[in-house]
């Protein structure tokens with residue numbers, strides 16, 4: 041099934057794997073509010089039996105960030121909005137990204153070339169990142185006098201630590217693929233022509249695991265930062281009791 045929802049983003053579903061493809065290669069997949077609206081809608085309508093979501097992009101770059109032609113127009117529009125209206129608009133766009141963290145699925149970004157600003161944050165919204173050896177991550181919002189606001193700041197800190205995250209966001213410098221791997225931003229780095237296969241392999245590995253165990257593991261790990269040791273150990277026990285009961289029930 042292939043559903044064109046916005047001309048610039050495609051949604052494709054093959055059994056338990058859904059694929060989102062950014063398709064504006066002529067502008068290096070620069071992102072527009074229409075694309076965020078479509079992404080948000082994909083998340084809201086995602087069938088419950090999808091287990092893996094792959095976010096990929098056509099052409100030589102994953103995404104060059106917000107479409108610069110939109111920035112000026114958006115600023116002009118927002119001068120007539122109240123603070124709450126601006127915040128609500130941002131919250132709407134954040135929902136295009138945040139659903140990729142959903143506990144019942146594992147999301148994988150397939151990143152080639154540039155991932156800038158909103159593109160970097162889209163890759164960060166995914167649970168895992170498979171990147172090519174020419175990948176370059178840049179949090180360029182600061183160059184526009186802005187902050188990263190599309191859900192990327194927490195995941196970046198969680199992955200690379202506060203000091204590195206601050207330096208990457210404040211300098212707006214490029215992080216190349218070897219560094220991305222070294223600091224925990226990329227799960228795996230592959231040559232350009234092996235990106236699709238590496239993503240397929242990772243998706244297959246996720247699918248070969250027990251779905252309920254994967255959901256419990258994701259909940260345990262993604263919530264670990266907010267829990268102290270006793271709370272985390274309690275969460276492990278509770279999850280394991282559920283698993284044991286479930287597996288025992290299946291064996292009856």
Ligand code: CAA
Pocket residue numbers: 066067068070071104105106107108109154156157158159180181184186189190
């Ligand atoms: N918006 C609109 N068009 C873009 C674009 C963008 N973000 N990025 C690239 N393009 C267009 C270029 O204008 C060019 O179009 P033409 O062929 O019509 O001239 C085409 O894509 C190819 O780009 P380049 O020729 O520039 O390619 P390059 O390889 O020489 O450079 C690049 C690549 C370094 C990514 C450069 O294009 C660039 O710096 N782009 C701007 C990146 C940027 O600043 N993005 C905003 C990030 S901040 C953000 O995203 C904020 C937020 O969420 C609020």
